[in-house]
Ligand SMILES: [Zn+2]
């Protein structure tokens with residue numbers, strides 16, 4: 001009886017030691033969700049979801065999983081956590097891109113920005129190849145599916161500029177807006193300029 005009582009403090013101190021030196025720092029780091037300046041809220045856009053899966057890149061189950069595009073020579077798409085996206089480890093390990101760099105390069109956006117968007121920023125799912133928009137000589141923030149009200153609220157010069165880019169006339173646009181549902185087909189995405197704050201929409205239909 002005396003031996004059993006005496007053994008408790010030893011066991012408890014070992015348990016506390018492990019909690020403090022091994023588990024606590026890992027838990028603490030895992031709680032700081034990575035910041036993506038070009039995709040500020042990937043949970044709300046659906047590109048990252050809460051998940052118990054183990055990340056193929058770091059081997060850890062970090063509570064989140066990437067759900068959108070990844071272009072890589074790998075035969076099967078790796079399951080990735082947001083930390084491996086932010087650090088660039090996933091892009092490097094699988095020689096992949098989360099979005100097509102070409103549209104940004106074509107607009108003359110600086111290489112370091114193109115790299116950050118295509119290799120260290122969650123992409124998004126679209127029906128066709130996605131185009132990351134740019135403005136004020138920088139890549140824009142991606143804000144996910146456009147709201148119906150925002151699209152139907154476009155007017156005047158802003159609408160004319162958008163229709164010119166989309167290659168649609170006004171009747172086609174009215175039909176597009178009336179058929180538009182968030183997350184459906186046709187799709188419309190919202191980007192926001194990080195400098196002047198203008199909203200830029202892109203449309204996508206099969
Ligand atoms: Zn990972």
Ligand SMILES: [Zn+2]
Pocket residue numbers: 135136193194195196197198
């Ligand atoms: Zn701008």
